[in-house]
Amino acid sequence: xxxxxxxxxxxxxxxxxxxxxxxxPGLYVAGEASGGVHGRNRLMGNSQLDIIVFxxxxxxxxxxxxxxxxxxxxxxxxxxxAYNREAAALGIDKDKVSPVVLPDYIPSxxxxxxxxxxxxxxxx
Numbered sequence: 001x002x003x004x005x006x007x008x009x010x011x012x013x014x015x016x017x018x019x020x021x022x023x024x025p026g027l028y029v030a031g032e033a034s035g036g037v038h039g040r041n042r043l044m045g046n047s048q049l050d051i052i053v054f055x056x057x058x059x060x061x062x063x064x065x066x067x068x069x070x071x072x073x074x075x076x077x078x079x080x081x082a083y084n085r086e087a088a089a090l091g092i093d094k095d096k097v098s099p100v101v102l103p104d105y106i107p108s109x110x111x112x113x114x115x116x117x118x119x120x121x122x123x124x
Contacts (some may be wrong), residue, residue: 028058
């Protein structure tokens with residue numbers, strides 16, 4: 001089994017403000033999905049504290065936003081169709097499960113038993 005502990009601390013994530021909002025109106029992020037709490041590197045042992053404190057903060061602010069009234073536009077899947085058109089135009093192979101962080105070292109006989117390595121009946 002390959003172990004890469006240094007990758008555990010390279011989080012990145014979405015930048016948030018003190019209310020856990022991103023630059024997209026109405027999108028709140030908490031925990032390791034955010035990169036704004038400690039910057040790029042999470043301090044060891046803080047993930048539980050992050051999700052409790054910032055999860056609560058995100059929930060409170062999202063609820064306040066909803067109670068203040070949110071104007072909804074027409075719901076469509078145009079963004080998905082636009083993504084598919086753009087990916088096709090760029091020749092991007094979308095049959096891979098993302099994100100692919102490390103090279104694929106998994107032997108075929110092990111991959112064949114993994115439910116996550118299968119998609120629409122074919123091995124990835």
